[in-house]
Amino acid sequence: MLDRTFAALADPTRRALLARLSSQHDLTVSELAQPFAMSLPAVMKHLDVLSGAGLITRTKTGRSVACRLAAGPMEDAMQWLSRYQRFWSEQLEQLAAYVEEDAWPTNPVSRSGAASTRRPRKSMPRGRNRRTS
Known part of the structure; x- marks a missing residue:
């Protein structure tokens, strides 16, 4: 179920739908679709994914379908994420703590003052090599 939750949350439109449902309870499908520049069937597909993940519930009253946020899968996802948050x-x-330790020398030696060493020459110069006959 965790896979479905994260897959549903991966889409920005679905996250926006959930955000609307978190601030306004029991919105109809038409009300949910209103601010989005997409067709009603496209919104319905997003709602199907959210419903399949258990993130929303739908209630039909007559011809109207109302959607409501379901917190259970989000709580499971938060518990899973909090374990990794503690780890990191x-x-x-x-x-x-390691970086803040006094592991660095107090007077570092500058390499610019040291004598520079030249690299040994390669047997062939860089670039295109032409053979002379």
Whole structure:
């Protein structure tokens, strides 16, 4: 079910539909489709994906279909993400502690003052090589 949740959330239109449902409960399909520059059947396909992922529920009253946000799959996704957030937070804290340690020399030696060393020449010069006969 987690795969379906993330697949549904991958599309910006579906995220916008969920955002509208989070601020206004029980919107009809027509009300949900209103701000989008797409056909009603296209919006219905997005709603089918959201419904299949369990992110919305639909209730039919007469000819009108109302949609409502369902929080369960989002809570499961948040629990899954929070485990990895803890992991990466700990890793970043360890990295920060390592960087903040006094591991750097107080008077670093500048390489620009040191004598430069030349690279040994290659046997052939760079570029196109022509053979002379």
